[in-house]
Amino acid sequence: MRVVVDRRARRLAGTDGGAALLGGAPPRLVHLVPRAQAVLGDRDELTVVDPLTRALARTLLDAGLAHPAPGIPGGPTRSEVTVVVPVKDRPLDALVATLPSEVALVVVDDGGADPEALAATVKAAHGTVIRHETSRGPSASRNAGLAAATTPLVMFLDSDVVPQGDWLDPLLEHLADPTVALVAPRIVALHPADARERGPAARLRSALGRYEAVRSSLDLGPDPALIVPRSRVAYVPSAAMLVRKAAVGRGFDEDMRVAEDVDLVLRLHAEGHRLRYEPRSRVAHDHRTEPAAWWLRKAYYGTGAAPLARRHHGAVPPMVLSPWTAAACAALLAQRRWSVPAAAAITAVAAQRLSRKLTRLDHPRGAALRLASLGLSGAALQVGDALLRHHWPLAALAALVSRRARRAVLLAALAEGLGDWWTHRDRDADVRIDPLTHLVAHRLDDLAYGSGLWWGALRHRDAAALLPVRPGAPPKGVAPVR
Known part of the structure; x- marks a missing residue:
């Protein structure tokens, strides 16, 4: 097999002929001894041919510094997969038409009003229907399908998705690695050409509809990733995920009506399994875009943060800040004449302390200053995002009584919103959204999620989901990957 170095990784020269790679999930600095550096060279990919390259590839993969290249040999076949679809009162013709003939199909009718029509559709696809006479929710439905599956692999697909192209094989490739327990595709917007009805066309x-096409919370981007808590891809939605049946046990927690997919991901990670995100596989989702339904769904997602924080303390924080980045950001938020010099001084001290740990690099002080600057910019982005999303009620109260707070919130709202538009504007090649529309929708998105987050925290009487954490130590209840 081949592995490809992550495009975000940065190389730093070492003093002993080796090198270091900066990046990964979570971000780290990995030193390469001269022999490993000689094997990797200046290339962006590595072919596994012997024990050394195998060990180096495993190190890079587990650090999130590299990803498997397409064409991994030795993966399972389609006949080893059962597709499980929970559904209630929704047609499945478009979804069923995309399934390979080799896979088994189990559809769980969660108390739908027309079981005969659903049964006819599933029968035509040579599938099996399990019926719940009364609705038990998506988690219970998925678990019923999981229990009925007789294959070692189960692909969960929600009833409002339509897989695209050759979607299954890229996922199966990753399961050539027996330690990988879950692989998820990229969730993109359902376009009119993919739909069998006029509704999605109008909504897009x-x-x-345009905002969701480029900024849906289900779309985790075009880059492959290791799924790791508190990283760029910290979770994957249950709308589409492929799992090893033996690894997930009884499946989803049926007591959770929201964020049950994140809970499953965190549990699998804590048990030492490897989890991967593969955007070459694409599954289209019929996003909610009616204003009221859209806003309520965003708020609903926010209510899941509190129960997750109780079960997996520190795994889903609003911010990950070290003491020095917190102090520097606090100085900048003060908006005094001394704010920028104070933040610069704090960053310089942090860089000097860090340089003492980078003596294996050619230019430890320069590298430390670069790392500290990146750390401060990342922290500032997190603080700005938290002001507008997780902690917007506090920011709103401060803005009522403080001119500086109003200025900070306004600047953050404009800068973060326009930066978010620039970052995501090309996520969907067939959709163009103007900056103002994106900015307004993004701010409403944040208000909705933050409202749900605070409602969930008050309901559970637990503020853990609102509190920042320090980087470094693994979250409580989440073990490192073995």
């Missing part, structure tokens, strides 16, 4: 032309 709406402002919220």
Whole structure:
């Protein structure tokens, strides 16, 4: 097999002929001894041919510094997969038409009003229907399908998705590695050409339809990733995920009506399994775009943060800040004449302390200053995001009584919103959204999620989901990957 170095990774020269790679999930600095550096060279990919390259590839993969290249040999076949679809009162014709003939199909009818029509559709696809006479929720439905599956692999697909192209094989490749327990595809917007009805076409032309096409919380981006808590891809949605049946046990927690997919991901990670995100596989989702339904869904997602924080303390924080980045950001938020010099001084001290740990690099002080600057910019982005999303009620109260707070919130709202538009504007090649529309929708998105987050925290009487954490130590209840 081949592995490809992550495009975000940065190389730093070492003093002993070796090198270091900066990046990964979570971010880290990995030193390469001269022999390993000689094997990798200046290339961006590595072919596994012997024990040394195998060990180096495993190190890079487990650090999130590299990803498997397409064409991994030795993966399972389609006949080893059962597709499980929970559904209630929704047609499945478009979804079923995309399934390879080799896979088994189990559809769980969660108390739908027309079981005969559903049964006819599933029968035509040579599938099996399990019926719940009364609705038990998506988690219970998925678990019923999981229990009925007789294959070693189960692909969960929600009833509002339509897989695209050759979607299954890229996922199966990753399971050539027996330590990988879950692989998830990229979730993209369902386009009119993919739909069998006029509704999605009209919704995609709406402002919220265009926003969701480039900024849906289900779309985790075009880059492959290791799924790790508190990283760029910290979770994957249950709308589409492929799992090893033996690894997930009884499946989803049926007591959780929201964020049950994140809970499953965190449990699998804590048990030492490897989890991967593969955007070459694409599954289209019929996003909610009616204003009221859209806003309520975003708020609903926010209510899941509190129960997750109780079960996996520190795994889903609003911010990850070290003491020095917190102090520097606090100085900048003060908006005094001394704010920028104070933040610069704090960063310089942090860089000097860090340089003492980078003596294996050619230019430890320069590298430390670069790392500290990146750390401060990342922290500032987190603080700005938290002001507008997780902690917006506090920011709103401060803005009522403080001119500086109003200025900070306004600047953050504009800068973060326009930066978010620039970052995501090309996520969907067939959709164009103007900066103002994106900015307004993004701010409403944050208000909705933050409202749900605070409602969940008050309901559970637990503020853990609102509190920042320090980087470094693994979250409580989440073990490092073995």
